Amino acid sequence: MKWHELSEQPCSVARSLAVVGDRWTLMIVRDLFLGATRFEQLRRSLKISRTVLTDRLNLLEAEGVVKKRPYQEKPTRYRYLLTPKGMDLYPVIMTLVHWGDKHYAGENGPPVLYQHRTCGHDFTPVLTCSECNGELTTLDTRVHFADFARHGKAETA
Amino acid sequence: MKWHELSEQPCSVARSLAVVGDRWTLMIVRDLFLGATRFEQLRRSLKISRTVLTDRLNLLEAEGVVKKRPYQEKPTRYRYLLTPKGMDLYPVIMTLVHWGDKHYAGENGPPVLYQHRTCGHDFTPVLTCSECNGELTTLDTRVHFADFARHGKAETA
Numbered sequence: 001m002k003w004h005e006l007s008e009q010p011c012s013v014a015r016s017l018a019v020v021g022d023r024w025t026l027m028i029v030r031d032l033f034l035g036a037t038r039f040e041q042l043r044r045s046l047k048i049s050r051t052v053l054t055d056r057l058n059l060l061e062a063e064g065v066v067k068k069r070p071y072q073e074k075p076t077r078y079r080y081l082l083t084p085k086g087m088d089l090y091p092v093i094m095t096l097v098h099w100g101d102k103h104y105a106g107e108n109g110p111p112v113l114y115q116h117r118t119c120g121h122d123f124t125p126v127l128t129c130s131e132c133n134g135e136l137t138t139l140d141t142r143v144h145f146a147d148f149a150r151h152g153k154a155e156t157a
Numbered sequence: 158m159k160w161h162e163l164s165e166q167p168c169s170v171a172r173s174l175a176v177v178g179d180r181w182t183l184m185i186v187r188d189l190f191l192g193a194t195r196f197e198q199l200r201r202s203l204k205i206s207r208t209v210l211t212d213r214l215n216l217l218e219a220e221g222v223v224k225k226r227p228y229q230e231k232p233t234r235y236r237y238l239l240t241p242k243g244m245d246l247y248p249v250i251m252t253l254v255h256w257g258d259k260h261y262a263g264e265n266g267p268p269v270l271y272q273h274r275t276c277g278h279d280f281t282p283v284l285t286c287s288e289c290n291g292e293l294t295t296l297d298t299r300v301h302f303a304d305f306a307r308h309g310k311a312e313t314a
Contacts, residue, residue, distance in 0.1 A: 012253070012258045012261065015257040015261040016256050016257035016261070026170065026178065027170065030170045088256055092256060095284070096169070097170055098248070099246060100169025103242055104172040109305075111303055112300060112301070113300075113303050114298055114300060115298070115300075116286040116288060116291065117299055118297050119289035126286070127247075127248040128283050128290075130283050131278035132275065133283075142272040143191065143272075148265045
């Protein structure tokens, strides 16, 4: 597949980044994974304005990444929770964590460690193939069109 | 670990997103993975201004994610290549691809498929534990401080 052909295709990276493609949005998702649920917790943690936080939470809610549930009346206050679609961002967050740990942790190493409850060990995340369980690297990945995309020009003509 | 304790720690997600935390930056990295190497290829693919592209490439070069190599003189033109640190973003890109494929592909499914050369099959990426090879999910991950971070206040006092 030539690069210029591919770049014209609808791209899942582009679609993902249209939703989570700014720093604050993924930081909000990180905080929700870590257990934050309230607007004020998020605002204090991220040190961002109410306007920016409201804007990003509204986008995440509209996209079905976050749902809000009232926990108080008069005034109504909401708890923010990740939906299953939001939970599906876990691998994105963990691969970002790992890249940061590898390249930006100081000489002490990462300040925060991740333990896998199932086996009890601290882990680093490894990206593997759903079919053979082997580790994936850029060098052993080939990109190709799905059949409908390869023959798809007639459909859109 | 309480959420408010954690949110005050240096965070690898924050550090990562300080470098790659905007849409264009990760789209540039995506295009470099797909084989683009030249400024004009990137500019046409992403439909962004020269100023924004130059700014993002300069950041990526300063952070050691991208290196540039001259391929022409008078005027000097450069090829942009991912460094090993840039290659390490492959899992971030692939988990973003997968999230987009899962939640934003139309009824035809994703237009672009990824084949694992080693086993020959089209795959989806699975995040696994470096220690037991089991699949990782948010529910079986526990977050805790590294020893130096837990006892670290004296070091910074």
